[in-house]
Amino acid sequence: MAARIARLFVAFALLGIGATVEAQQANPVDTEKELEKYRAMINDPMSNPGYLNVDRGEILWSTQRGAKNVSLETCDLGMGPGQLDGAYARLPRYFADADKVMDLEQRLFWCMQKIQELDTADIVRRRFGAPGRTSDMEDLVAFIANKSSGMKYEAPLAHAKEKEAYAIGEALFYRRSDIMDFSCATCHAEDNRRIRLQGLPNLVKAGKNAQETMGSWPTYRVSQSQTRTMQHRLWDCYRQMRAPEPVYLSDGLTALTLFLVKQGEGGEINVPSIKR
């Protein structure tokens, strides 16, 4: 732990260098190259603060909590009770006991309610970490997703409800609404586009962009000093689209995630990653 904290100081020093490089380079192409170098430097697991979430998540997974005072270790994330290796690479997926397609956060929430009888109102209140407030979900997701690092996303859509969720996710991706008339496709349907200087992945075609995008969530957000999950990513997309706040763990977000995972199928997972 002490060694990890020492390494984190190194990471923060590097983050400072990254910011300076960004400010000095006016040319967007050079900036992108420098940012790539900076990302590579801090991609070391021992320098990425997201691994603090992984550590906390590991403890939370085996902590006895809730009215039943049991841990989450019997929770089935799709690979069998307590089986974590590769589970994230196959989510979202259909769960017969709940009779629905669930992403990792929905499934953890379900296990907290059914297995632990935990106070989930508190879990929802702390769904997104902030200074002085850790998020159990962000910690657990970081820990569990990390158990799929080095593996590849698979979305076989074997169950009828998985096919249905995928189709709903795709339709949501193209659904234009609200005060700006935006859909996901407004920004993510073409190659090499950007908002201001921020590059935008093309997510309407399966392949490299989608693989790299999906393979790097959850991520440690340097600008927010928090590890963020796909639920938060989509929440922030809708925020920037000027839509109202989407309900955390709603089925639409899971459908969108399944669509995106399918687009990124075959992409190698390397998480928690680190982003701006």
Added chain:
Amino acid sequence: MKTILSVLALSLGLSGAALAQDQKPKVDAAKLEAITKAMWPKTPQGWEKRISFDETQKLCSQYRNDLPNDLFEKVRARELSTVKFPADGNVIGNWQAGKRIANDGRGGTFTDQPMTNGANCYACHQMDLAELSYGTLGPSLHLYGKNRGFRPEEAKATYAKIYNSMSVMPCSMMPRFGYHGFLTEQQMKDVTALLFDPESPVNK
């Protein structure tokens, strides 16, 4: 033999069509709306007028922005009928104010306090060459007014496009700023001035 072949061809054709349909996503519209209703079960206070899923948005979603010709004209006519020009007919405001508005990306999100919204033109467009931080979702607008000879009718058409982009191009990616009331009349005039004033850096 000929009969057998044509029966074979017919069955192949049928199975081919069935496969193509299988690969297309099939979503029940009612199911999709139930899903979105669960994502946004209640309208936040103060958002009553700004949340929309109107007929045009519905068609653009359904056809993924590529409308058949008859619908294209129908939507264009409908959107055109929503455009309101300034009462005095003057669409040119103050380009200096327009410059600030074009560069302002704040306002309108669920984490923003109520404020005057920025137009955030630079999120998608290049304009003044001095502003290096511009997006590429839309075309460059550098020399926009100059290239149009600073003609008053072009300025008027531009105001209409900012007011409702779909009155020109149905299912355009660009927000309908006036239609949704996201920008005020004065803001749209100022942004039009940024594009059409000969003194504006956009035309230098």
